């Protein structure tokens with residue numbers, strides 16, 4: 555069994571149509587460059603190409619409210635002024651007439667990966683998707699995210715395949731609060747995130763991104779946040795947390811499926827990351843070995859920053875190798 559690769563250039567076909575300094579970094583090229591790097595290296599040829607598909611309404615509603623979905627459905631028909639106004643009710647995100655189509659494809663790609671892994675067609679896989687998902691919430695877009703791709707994939711896997719335990723690892727430099735909110739009272743989905751926090755001074759600036767948000771009710775103990783309060787973390791910091799926190803917990807939890815929110819803004823070279831070391835490929839290599847156990851591994855990629863992409867490419871290559 556090999557590794558699946560999902561990419562559909564349709565997901566490059568939306569962009570910011572007005573001036574917004576918070577969103578100007580969210581450009582189509584970050585997806586294009588990621589894919590081109592995989593092609594250039596020859597790695598895409600070694601992967602099993604899986605077509606993307608649109609997520610259905612019922613699949614999106616596994617995580618999002620009907621009110622929110624119906625509102626997003628109207629965006630392809632909005633004027634520029636209407637789109638701007640619609641966007642204003644959310645934080646750090648923008649809408650475009652084609653973003654609903656792309657968001658359906660992004661979520662559907664994650665579901666295609668789940669199907670490919672669960673049916674034994676591949677052992678693991680990577681989906682290059684846009685828009686990303688981990689910040690979006692039950693009734694709100696947020697942080698460039700429209701639908702919560704990984705959260706939808708986790709619920710879909712449970713519903714369709716009877717998966718008992720899903721581990722979601724979020725290596726993006728930002729906390730995926732949307733994923734946390736979705737599963738914080740659910741002991742069958744363990745969410746692990748390491749992220750820049752700086753005592754709540756780093757976006758999304760939420761109190762609940764701190765280490766003491768451990769889940770609620772029966773989900774208590776199944777939400778693990780590792781907030782970095784300093785910048786300049788090195789490979790050794792990441793490896794230490796990986797080996798001493800994530801790995802023991804993962805073995806004890808014994809997931810049937812592992813989903814990774816693979817935002818590459820935590821890669822060296824991205825201005826968001828402030829890492830000291832030259833290269834953090836080791837950590838990606840560790841993720842690769844992590845998936846060689848009994849776990850089924852799925853990697854859902856959303857590279858958040860265009861400027862991360864050059865470095866992203868080497869990290870992706872390491873992962874794909």
Ligand SMILES: [Zn+2]
Nearest residue numbers: 726728817858
């Ligand atoms: Zn991020």
